[in-house]
Amino acid sequence: MGWQVGVYVLPAVDGVAYGLLLFTVAVGLSVAYGVAGMLNLAHGVVFAAGAYLAAAWHPTTLAGLAAATGTAAVVGALVGGALSVAAAPLAGRGQMPQVLLTLGLALLGAQALTAIFGTDDLSAPPPSVWAGSIRLPGGWVYPTYRLAFIGIGLIVAVLAQLLVYRTKAGALVRASVDDRQMLSCLGYPALAVNAAVLAAAGGLAAGAGAVGAPILGAGASTGPLVMMVSLVIVVLGGLSNIRATLAAALAVGELQTLGVAVLPTLAPFLLFAATALVLALRARLQSRPPRWVRP
């Protein structure tokens, strides 16, 4: 039995890395939806832009990787800010115009990316310090970069947590989810809050794309794939609860790596089946009467 379990240890660690990457993307999507009411279907393209940037930059040193990530984050933040300006006239017209706007921007963005970087899939080598493999306790050999990536992802997750729950900016974000009108009354214009949130989300997504490029690569299918998985995480994690988003992201990450290793043929539908299960359970829990009503 021992070796059978052992086969799945490395995919499970991969799942943590993938889950943390997805968390970085999905948290922006979730907060943007919760705060700005913006279902941003162009979020995946921003991620892909970061990935393309890092892959074309080809950094071989840690400083180079940091610079590429920083540049990608700035570009992503600018795109997010521009998106909030573009979406401002659509406020109050319901969701469909926003969906069309972000779909159109995603199409144009993907077109621009292939025009700039070509139609081939690009791959990025990790910086030379983290290029090799490392021997884990227990005798497993694991790529250093992925391990480092897990570290970076954990730092981002903790920082996001602190930012949202321990700072004034985070308090504003949470207040905006609960009662936007009251926040406007207190002198924080909705437009500025939206722009800040969308810029932060864009920066996070593009930064994640850059750091994740050595793992995922950059190609035409990167954007839609990450987008779809992030949407599932938003559905599972609910809005503006960072811990739930993190848990959902890790679960989906495991499903996409460990699930694929265990059940290769059914892999495409695992995600959907898990979503259905969670939503059904949640509906059941919510429809159950409170404890003091039950006999």
Next chain:
Amino acid sequence: MTTLPRHSRLNRAARRAAVAVGVLALPLAGDAYTLSTAARILAIGLLAAAVAIVTGQTGLPTLGQTAPYAAGAYTAAFLAIHLHTMAVLQVAAGAVAGASLAAVVGLLLAHTRAATHLMITVAVGQAVVTAAGDWTPLTGGSNGLLTPTVRPLPDLPILDSDLAIYLYTATVAGLALAVAVVVVRGPWGMLLRAVRDQEPRMVASGHPTSRYLHLAHCAAGALAGIGGALLVTVQQTVTPGDVDFDTASLALLACVLGGGRLRGAVAGVAVILIVRDVIASPFAGHGPLLVGTLYLAAAYLLHSRPGRQLTSRVSATIGRLRPRPADGPPLPARAGETPDAPDTVAAAPDAVAAGGPR
């Protein structure tokens, strides 16, 4: 409208049929490229009409109708390669496959609304594209399947020219669309529109609304499955690229352009494909650029004052061309809009998306 005398209703039905046949006969004047483009418009048009059932009539925004569409397409291709080359069988199998997949997926989707529905449909569509790419023995992987030429019925000639393929596609698509329009216009469609506009009231009066939405998904799945089967006949190939996210968003755009109506959605596909494949052809490779601009235009015009003026002017012009002005399904009008403005239906998803009616 149903109170019209019988002879005048028959008259109107005959006139509508004549208009439909006239529109379907238009591409016959063109060359082979026109014919194949028109046939493809009709196949994708059925997909967009399915989106119109779910999004326009029922009020659930969807980007996952490509799933039953893909099921129909791959089932039809599999049938033609391994079992039989009778095209009518393909259509029937495509409809069954699409409806079955939609029935399974609808178990979950019928219980979600608005943005959650949209997000999960994205996952459904992506799952099917991934499956189409991964299950290589069945689907041919990313290369897809090449299908043999087929004949509609045992005694009819084989479909080996663009003209024959177009005539066949126009017949099947026209019939399927006519049936769908009649059903959506009738009491069933009325129930769907009622759920879209006033779900709490429907629930309060004892209607099992989620079951209606499930049925709407099944019907739309069957229509999309027929579209997929026709696509295989038209292209004689199917690849994951035919059923990907871009196709899903194109169908949603077509549904919005068509005002959420079934025939409108087919017209929307015609507009998009003509912009992408005909108008953009002198500027090679820039088709998606023009289509992207079309998305942005639709986004800014939908529900805006200029957009409403434009749509009411267009529908007034069309109304003037027709002998009878009030020619459209009996749709609930929003305050301040004429029932003829196509905007009214597209308004619905947002009423739901904004958290449902009070």
